[in-house]
Amino acid sequence: MHPALQGLITIIIGVGGCVGYFWLSNLVLDKVLFPPRGPNAGRNINRANMIRPWLFLFPALAALGLYLAYPVFETLRLSMIERDGVEEHWVWFANYARMAAEPKFIEALRNNFLWLLVVPAASTAFGLLAAQLTDRLRWGNLAKSLIFMPMAISFVGAAVIWKLVYDYRPIDQEQIGVLNAIVVALGGEPQTWLQIPFWNNFFLMVVLIWIQTGFAMVILSAALRGIPEETVEAAIVDGANPFQIFFKIKVPQIRGTIVVVWTTITLVVLKIFDIVFAMTNGQWGTQVLANYMFDKLFRANDWGVGSASAMVIMVLVTPILVWNVVNARREMK
Amino acid sequence: MDNIAGTRSALGWAVNLSVLALVLLWLFPTVGLFVSSFRTADQIATTGWWKALVPAEQNLTLRTAPPETQREENGRYVIAGNLFLEDGREPAEISAWGISSRAIDAYRPGETAELRRGGTITVEANGDYRMESAEPFTGSRGQRVFVTAEIPPEFTLENYDKVLGKGVVKRLAVYALAALIFAFAVRWSLRDREGWLVAALPTVAGLALLVALSLVFGLSEGEAEGAQTTDNMSRAFFSTLTVVIPATVIPITIAAFAAYALAWMEFPGRALLIAAVVGLLVVPLQLALIPLLKLHLAIGIGKGYLGVWLAHTGFGLPLAIYLLRNYMVGLPRDIIECAKVDGATDFQIFARIVLPLSFPALASFAIFQFLWTWNDLLVAKVFLIDATGETTVMTNAIVELLGTRGGNWEILATAAFVSMAVPLVVFFAMQKYLVRGLLAGSVK
Numbered sequence: 001m002h003p004a005l006q007g008l009i010t011i012i013i014g015v016g017g018c019v020g021y022f023w024l025s026n027l028v029l030d031k032v033l034f035p036p037r038g039p040n041a042g043r044n045i046n047r048a049n050m051i052r053p054w055l056f057l058f059p060a061l062a063a064l065g066l067y068l069a070y071p072v073f074e075t076l077r078l079s080m081i082e083r084d085g086v087e088e089h090w091v092w093f094a095n096y097a098r099m100a101a102e103p104k105f106i107e108a109l110r111n112n113f114l115w116l117l118v119v120p121a122a123s124t125a126f127g128l129l130a131a132q133l134t135d136r137l138r139w140g141n142l143a144k145s146l147i148f149m150p151m152a153i154s155f156v157g158a159a160v161i162w163k164l165v166y167d168y169r170p171i172d173q174e175q176i177g178v179l180n181a182i183v184v185a186l187g188g189e190p191q192t193w194l195q196i197p198f199w200n201n202f203f204l205m206v207v208l209i210w211i212q213t214g215f216a217m218v219i220l221s222a223a224l225r226g227i228p229e230e231t232v233e234a235a236i237v238d239g240a241n242p243f244q245i246f247f248k249i250k251v252p253q254i255r256g257t258i259v260v261v262w263t264t265i266t267l268v269v270l271k272i273f274d275i276v277f278a279m280t281n282g283q284w285g286t287q288v289l290a291n292y293m294f295d296k297l298f299r300a301n302d303w304g305v306g307s308a309s310a311m312v313i314m315v316l317v318t319p320i321l322v323w324n325v326v327n328a329r330r331e332m333k
Numbered sequence: 334m335d336n337i338a339g340t341r342s343a344l345g346w347a348v349n350l351s352v353l354a355l356v357l358l359w360l361f362p363t364v365g366l367f368v369s370s371f372r373t374a375d376q377i378a379t380t381g382w383w384k385a386l387v388p389a390e391q392n393l394t395l396r397t398a399p400p401e402t403q404r405e406e407n408g409r410y411v412i413a414g415n416l417f418l419e420d421g422r423e424p425a426e427i428s429a430w431g432i433s434s435r436a437i438d439a440y441r442p443g444e445t446a447e448l449r450r451g452g453t454i455t456v457e458a459n460g461d462y463r464m465e466s467a468e469p470f471t472g473s474r475g476q477r478v479f480v481t482a483e484i485p486p487e488f489t490l491e492n493y494d495k496v497l498g499k500g501v502v503k504r505l506a507v508y509a510l511a512a513l514i515f516a517f518a519v520r521w522s523l524r525d526r527e528g529w530l531v532a533a534l535p536t537v538a539g540l541a542l543l544v545a546l547s548l549v550f551g552l553s554e555g556e557a558e559g560a561q562t563t564d565n566m567s568r569a570f571f572s573t574l575t576v577v578i579p580a581t582v583i584p585i586t587i588a589a590f591a592a593y594a595l596a597w598m599e600f601p602g603r604a605l606l607i608a609a610v611v612g613l614l615v616v617p618l619q620l621a622l623i624p625l626l627k628l629h630l631a632i633g634i635g636k637g638y639l640g641v642w643l644a645h646t647g648f649g650l651p652l653a654i655y656l657l658r659n660y661m662v663g664l665p666r667d668i669i670e671c672a673k674v675d676g677a678t679d680f681q682i683f684a685r686i687v688l689p690l691s692f693p694a695l696a697s698f699a700i701f702q703f704l705w706t707w708n709d710l711l712v713a714k715v716f717l718i719d720a721t722g723e724t725t726v727m728t729n730a731i732v733e734l735l736g737t738r739g740g741n742w743e744i745l746a747t748a749a750f751v752s753m754a755v756p757l758v759v760f761f762a763m764q765k766y767l768v769r770g771l772l773a774g775s776v777k
Contacts, residue, residue, distance in 0.1 A: 006575070006638060014583040014642070022590055026680045052679055053600040060591035060650055061606075066628075067621060067647020068613045074624035133352045143352050145764060147359045152760035153753050154708030156728040160735065160749040161362045164369065164382075164742065176381050176742075178365065210359065215771065222772050242344065271617050274710045278732050290619055294711070303623055310619045321615045328611040332604060 018059060025055045072314065079307035095304035105309065107285060108292040111201055112316075115272060115288065118202065120265040122209045124258060127216025131224055132246060134217075144221065148214035155211070155274030162207045163279060166193040195284045204286055207275050212268065216261045223257035224250060263320050270316050289313050369746040371488040377742045390428070391484045392437060395420050396477055397454075397462055400470035410452075410469050416478055417460040425482040430456050437479035448476065456480070492747040496566045501552050508550075512543040532692070536762075566748055568723075569730040573707060573752075575638060576717065576726060580645035580706045581699055587646070588653030589695070593683045595654065596661035597669060607658070613651040621648070622715050629716065637724065641717040648712070649702045656701075659773050660694035661687055697770025700763050707756050727752040 029051060030036070034044035082091045099105050130147050134140035150158065167177030171190055175181040180190040193203050227250055235249045251258070273290035280286045282295065289309055296306035368382045379391060395416040403412045417424045429438035432446055432454065440446050442458035452466025456478060464476060493502040516539030523531050594600075595607055621644070629640045664687065672682050688695075706712075710728040717724055725733075731752060734745050760767065 010579045010639070010642060011582055014579055015586050018583070018586040018590075023680065026678070030678070050600065053594045053598040053603075056590045056594035056598070056679075056683075057606070059587045060654060063587065063643075063647045063650055064610070064613055067625065067644065068616050068651065071621035071624040072616060074627075075620045078623060130352075130355055133348050133355070137348065137352060140352075143356050145761070146356050148764070149363070149757070149760065150359070151767075152704060152756040153363070154710070154728055154756070156708070156710055156731050157749050157753045160731060160745055161366045163735070164365055164746070165362050167742075174380060176377060178361070178381065178383070181381050181383075210362070213359075218768055218771055222768075267615055271619060273619075274728070277710070278735055290617075290711075293619055297623060298715070307623060310617070310622075313617050313619055317615055317617055321612050324615060325608050325612045329604070329608055332607065 021059065022056065026052070029055065075307045075310050075314075078303055079311050082304055091304070095308045099305045099308050102305075104282075104287055105292060108282075108287040108289045108309075109312070111285075111287060112270070112289050114201055115205060115208075115269045116266060118205050119208050119212065119269045120262045122205075123212035123265050124216050124220075124261050126209065126213040127218075127261065128220050128251075128258070130213065130217040131221035132250070135221065135224055144214075144217060147217055150211045151214045153211070155207075156278050158207050158211055159275055159278035162203075162210075163194075166203060168192045194280055194286075197285045200280065200284055200286055204275055204279060207279070208269065208272060212265050216265065219257060219261050220254065223254040227253050263323070267317065267320060270313055366746045367750060369742055370492055370750045371490070372743065373487075373489055373491065374741065374743045376487070377746075385486055385488075388483050388485045390481060393420075393480050393482060393484075394477060395480060397464060397475035399475045400472055403470050408467075410466050412464040412470060412475070414462065415460045416456065416462055416480065419475070423485070423487070424460055425484050427456065427458050427460060427480045427482045429481040431479045432476065434479065438481050454478070492743045493751075496744060496747045496751060497570075498552065498567060501567075504550070504552055505547075508543050508546040511546060512539040515539055515542045530689075565725070565730055566727070566751065569725050569727045570751065572717075572724050573726045573728075576641055576645070576713065577703060577706045579638075579642045580649070581702045583642065584646045584649040584653050584702060585695060585699060588650055588657055588698070589688060589691070590683070591650075592654050592657035592661055593679075593687055595658045597682075597687070598679065610651050610654050610658075614655060616651075618648050618712070622711075626715060636717060636719040638717065641713060644712050644716045645702075645706050645709075649705070652701065653698050656698050656770060656773055657691060657694050660691055664690055693766060693769060694773070696763065696766040697773065700759060700767045701770055703759060704756050704767075 029048050034048040034051075035041075036045045036048070038044075079095055080090060080092050081088045082094070130144070134143045137143065153161070164176075165178050166180075167175070168180055168190055169175050169177075171184075175184050175190055179193060184190055194200050231249055231253065232245060235245050240249070271290055272288055273294065276282060276286055276288050276291045277294065282288070282291045289312060293306050293309040293313070296302045296309060300306075365382050368385055369377055372382065372385055376385065396419065397416065398412055398414050398419055400412065402414075403410045405411070415424065427442050429441060431437040431439040432448065433439070440456070442456060445453050445455045447453055448464070448466070450471075451468055452464060452470070454462060454464045454476060456462045460480075460482075462478065464470070490502055494500065516535040519538045520535040523534065595603060595610075625644060625647075629635060629643075634640045634643070668686060669682055672686055677685070708728065710726075710732065713726045713729060717726065718729055727748075731745070731748050734741070734748055
């Protein structure tokens with residue numbers, strides 16, 4: 001069967017099935033199980049209303065449970081198990097110990113921390129700068145739209161774009177990568193940027209900063225708009241200069257939003273995979289956790305260590321998870 | 334800050350200029366790829382793309398006509414013609430030329446050089462040449478001539494023909510124009526009406542016409558010469574589309590019902606469930622790879638479209654529920670309570686009132702999910718692409734090109750741009766909804 005046809009049928013079955021399920025289950029509930037008629041009409045209505053929310057929720061809960069909640073525990077279990085053909089036996093933390101002894105893992109952990117330090121800070125700073133500068137501009141919306149554009153580009157597409165920027169030709173040829181062309185024009189030697197140990201990490205980070213700045217800018221720009229005019233006007237009357245207004249009046253008022261942007265980008269950074277996979281595949285000292293995990297799972301076929309490294313990512317995410325849940329609960333009260 | 338007299342205009346200039354610099358810096362890399370996709374392999378390899386926009390001095394290696402075309406004039410053997418025409422190029426102005434690779438600019442136009450194997454050659458500024466010798470010229474190929482010439486900017490659709498199939502871009506452009514006009518016509522004819530259906534109809538009508546035209550008149554005029562990627566890329570394009578559409582539509586349906594229950598129905602444990610959804614929002618999908626692949630293999634789905642649809646549905650649900658619930662909670666309580674008093678059931682309230690009113694939130698999530706599934710590499714690699722590679726998606730096809738043809742920038746740039754074109758169109762067309770969704774979706 002042609003995949004497009006299969007896709008169409010899936011949409012019809014998927015959507016039709018969902019709608020049909022909701023409609024039919026409601027019908028059964030109202031007409032068959034607890035009809036709002038007869039001697040028990042009142043009690044039946046109450047019972048039907050107790051059950052109905054769960055009918056609405058069931059498909060979503062099943063999918064969430066199966067695709068997100070269950071894997072957390074299964075991965076935890078797999079990370080403590082050794083597979084021996086078909087047999088599995090518990091080895092507890094042996095996989096973690098094996099992983100910690102691998103230099104590639106230490107390198108991935110170090111690089112992930114570097115990414116965590118640099119990317120959220122740089123993206124938020126650039127985003128804040130762009131948001132503030134475009135705020136009162138007549139062509140501000142166009143400028144924002146263009147800075148925001150990389151958000152629509154896939155990490156893989158971005159990798160290709162930036163590989164062209166970093167392209168290297170020997171010194172006797174004309175450079176076709178912008179970066180080397182600039183270096184040569186300034187009298188330097190062309191470099192293979194992605195192979196310089198340690199610093200190549202930063203050249204990869206630039207790609208993600210380039211993508212995430214637009215996101216930070218959009219959110220922060222909305223926050224800046226939300227600042228009460230009076231506070232800024234009062235500062236102007238008191239003789240504050242534009243920099244004081246920005247740093248002492250505006251930034252403190254949007255601190256909450258800055259934290260939100262920072263944590264959201266932090267989450268993206270923790271899971272960063274495609275950029276490293278497409279540009280260096282972890283060579284020349286650029287390994288990161290998600291790519292290390294992919295390597296272990298699908299190239300080395302080592303599920304124990306692979307799952308253990310996935311759990312490391314989970315542990316790193318957990319503080320943000322807890323913080324989000326606590327905040328959400330506080331907001332609902 | 335614009336009330337501070339005196340500093341205003343200077344600061345205004347500084348702001349304008351720095352925003353311009355920022356925008357150009359952000360655009361520059363993408364423009365580089367875009368321009369490169371319209372250049373030949375030769376051009377990309379010899380000059381930077383930023384020089385493609387202005388006439389550039391280039392060093393070319395051209396050949397005269399082969400010896401078999403020689404004529405005898407007054408007892409001398411002569412080969413004459415134009416170097417550029419011989420090579421199938423547009424004529425250009427030569428500033429210097431040479432016949433040895435060690436001295437490629439040894440002669441000015443109009444000068445005459447001694448050939449190593451006897452005879453002379455004269456090259457004029459417009460590329461006309463004349464070789465003369467007392468003895469007949471021998472060999473099978475013409476004389477190599479190195480020229481330095483001012484080459485005007487030159488762009489080609491050749492790469493797109495290679496990647497997508499011959500003539501696809503041209504036809505697609507014509508169809509898209511027709512679809513756009515049709516969409517505007519529909520929009521205009523509905524100008525007096527309002528509602529979410531009216532907002533969506535022009536887009537749907539335009540897309541339908543685009544698909545219909547492509548199906549009726551076809552897209553490709555066949556394979557371009559020497560193309561090995563055509564088949565692969567167009568197949569990858571369609572399998573990406575096959576992955577994306579169900580993976581966008583199905584989670585919306587499921588999430589809408591759940592969001593309604595979480596927003597407007599009273600039941601014990603509701604707050605706990607909402608907290609759980611917020612928590613699941615940040616669970617890295619890396620954790621799900623092995624357990625779910627194991628599950629899919631165990632229940633017989635294996636690697637394939639069904640698996641990837643289910644996976645995208647599961648991973649997209651937390652954001653969908655979260656966005657939709659936040660939006661639905663903000664709907665006016667009066668409308669829903671009035672409907673309840675009038676005897677509407679929850680199902681009717683949901684289908685007739687809440688769903689149509691939630692159109693902006695549905696659109697926001699649809700764009701998110703569309704961009705995320707179109708651009709995804711990891712989920713497709715794990716759940717879809719098997720050893721045969723029949724069902725590769727575009728992101729994966731590009732990664733493979735990076736590996737095997739890392740130097741073929743013309744193919745790589747074009748393939749990457751083809752994969753980016755659809756999300757970019759969606760992005761610019763629906764930016765309003767995307768921004769709205771981002772603002773609602775970032776956990777405050």
